[in-house]
Amino acid sequence: MKSRKSIIGGAAAIAATFVVFVIPFLFIILMAFKDRQQSALRDFSWPAGFHLWDNIVEVVKTRNWMMITAFINSSLITVVSVTLLIVFAAMVGFVLARRKTRFNGLIEFLILAGLMIPPAVVPTIWLLQGLKLFGTLHGMILIEVAYNLPFSIILYRAFIATIPRELDEAAVIDGARPLDVFFRVVLPLLWPVTVTNIVVQSVGIFNDFTNPLYYLPGNANATVQLTLYNFQSQFSTSYNLLFTNILLITIPPLIVFLFFNRQIVAGMTAGAVKG
């Protein structure tokens, strides 16, 4: 009896989520298959003919293969900044959760401030230029690290609080140095929340649009989101190309999702909620 009820409920849920969540993505995919004339109608119809490959080639070739440069840049920025974020945030989270000093209040305040304060863009540009980092990938990576540290630290600190202190002390008695304790003992234990961090931050940074717009001028530095934005008016009469572009930039998050889907909830259980 219960199972029949759950099947009916399940069917209703599947239908509802299909309409709300799946159809918009199907729409993107269908549009990407159409030619320019058909896509101009912007309706939910079956593509007349298979134009996906032509569309992809045209999008990728636009502006001297800028998409390729953009994908390389975005991947580089994402991988490096997420790596730095994880190491640095875990280090802070670890000490913050373990060592109580009178500075903890100040540090927590700064972390909260980082979550809340909207970054001051123009002064940041002015500063980056002074540091010769303006318009460079390094500068962009450091910006992403700075802006996303607070959230990662919060995730780590909450999770570290659930790991028994005895573990690090036992490691010390075994003769491990602090750095070893952290990298060999603590960091591996943080894997579930690290996955959450990887997923949330890599997606956020890969999809970041505003920051590269200001801190990364120039074609050689194009990022994926910027490419979409820049092509928008070039494609304004070619909805097929616009949606092919959207489809292409959705693939990397899809890969992340397929890899980490199962672990996301586990990480959330561990990290965000048990504050």
Added chain:
Amino acid sequence: MTKTRLFALMGTSVLGMMLTANAVNAQQSGYLSFLIDNGPQSVAVAEAWVAAYTEQNPDVTIDIEVRPGGGEGDNIVKTRLATGAMADVFFYNSGSLFQAINPVQNLLPVTNEAWQEGIQDSFKTVVSAGGEVYGTPFAPAMGGGIFYNKPIYEELGLEIPKSWDEFMANNEKIKAAGKVAVIQTYGESWTSQLFVLADFFNVLAAEPDFAEKFTTNEAKFATSPAAVKGFDRLQDVFEAGYLNADFGAATYPDGIRMVATGEGAHYPMLTFGIGAIAETQPDHLQDVGFFAQPGDSADSNGLTTWMPDSVYIAKTTASPDLAKDFVGFIGSPAGCDIRNEAVGATGPYMIAGCELPADVPPAVSDMLPYFQEGGQNAPALEFLSPIKGPALEQITVEVGSGIRPAAEGAALYDEDVRKQAQQLGLEGW
């Protein structure tokens, strides 16, 4: 003022030939970056220029960079200039927006370069600061007015309106025939400003000193009976129910398509739209005509004109000589020919020796009489005053969608203008 002949059109090409001769000098080598906006016409013409130039100079590499248009593009240009990260050569507005990028500090003057001799003085005045000329025309001059669909006019037996009342009478007939009389495309808000901006010929006809007084804080849109009319007109066409059903969401390409294919009869726009029609609706290019925005009186009927955008050289460029050579190429008759071939002719050139092809689209031939002897034209406000309020396009969307009455919209725009004047540090604000 109303009879100002700004552009000496299609002059003899003696100067141009001198320039062509001059261009056959030593081959250049090196690297340039070239920043343009991302409009399809800009990209197409820039690519054609670069291809032609690098063919003549095989040792030169030129990278085209694109930026968004509109306010976002302004911001990028300002930021990159301020941080010394500007491309060697870039494309930007002339007139009031040019004044806002601090040209004396940021740009390389080209006053005494050979190709400048062929550029019309009226253009030089809107790309000059501190006694130096900085710009070279990127495109032909433009007019702001109304595109109309010729088949609809023929079908309904309509005449080109010379006064606002005639225009509204035409609209009434078009509406009665079950067609869309006026196309508006507020999905891209910049397109909403045309009725206000293109009315400026009529403002000057009534108040010849409006621009000077406006700059010195003595004349206001809300309190000048002539200037407030632009806002009234926006309200008129909305209240009469002449607009397309999707005016709030339609975009500029939609508007271009609608006026070309006859989905609507009138589309207020700048004449650079001819390039977009030629690109996206080549079969309908012959169906689109153009007329100036009519004012109160049929006796004074003239066109509000826009100076073309311009190419500038950043002071930070590493290869000023190459940059000058390339810009000189753009500003030569050869450059115009390449443009004509790449995106078609959209209006009269500001460069001596630049010819329009014999078979220009009707919308271009409709606009030429306003520039010729006996025709009347006047520059848009942004070329007579350094002040243009940034929120105009939002305000005109509001007035044109019935959210805000015209008088309030004008008053609000006056507030917006004050901020810009203060930012520029003008006297009297």
Added chain:
Amino acid sequence: MTAAAVPAMKARRRSLYPGWFYAPAAAIYAVLFLAPTFASLYFSLTRWTLFDSVFIGFENFAQFFREPFLIQGLVNTVIYAVITSGLKVVLGMLLALMLTSQIVARGYLRSVIFFPVLVSTVGVGMTFTVLMHPTVGMINQGLATLGIQGPGWLVDPKLALFSVALVDVWKGVGLATVIYIAGLVAIPKDYYEAARIDGATSLQNFFYVTLPLSRPATATVITLSFIGGLRTFDLIWAMTKGGPGFASDTVASVIYKQYQAGFYGLSTAGNVVLFVLIAVLVVPLTMFLNRKQGHE
């Protein structure tokens, strides 16, 4: 080394959690975030053209509050944040309850609801702008087949802000759901067991067990989505640019427009105003949420 054995022992005891672990994060954060933020406090008091700045005291703030739409923008910002975080709490909770029950196709449902979280905001904004087109948009076309005349989602000044907020919820509810799932899974089974023995109905179960015990998750969802809602910019910019007119402007988009117009001092002052707004609303909120949590 051996000479300093005793201090070394002491140092080692403490340095199991060495202070320098803070150093890399602190350096990056201080230079690239704190320093510009402090600089902004000065620049907000100037008329700044990027080329030079003139000190003008509080004139920018006065100007900012004279902006005819700032009050509207402030109200819009709060409405947007309340709607998006409220809907995310309610829908996230409901979806999480559904997804932790014995429903079929749980994996599919979970994936489908979560996936939009990962997609580019700009891409989502562009897609929904097309879908919400008043005449040819798929949503209104779909409604028309049901005999309903769809509204002008993004072009009706009364609706635009809510339409964007709905898309925000569409994109973000998956994250709220996952946080709630995590919270619900963490509730010990004994509580439900005890409630069942007491003869509680499923509604009582929800109000007396699930709701109070998932409060940490609620606090997380509210804090994240409320701050996100107050700061939101990308989606509004991708969809309406604050329009039609100024109808969907938020403080962040007003700031951005001043920035775009080259009023850098004014824009920076707006940044400070937004910061104060967030502090005034979020600090009491988090204190409230945390105190309740302490009582449990």
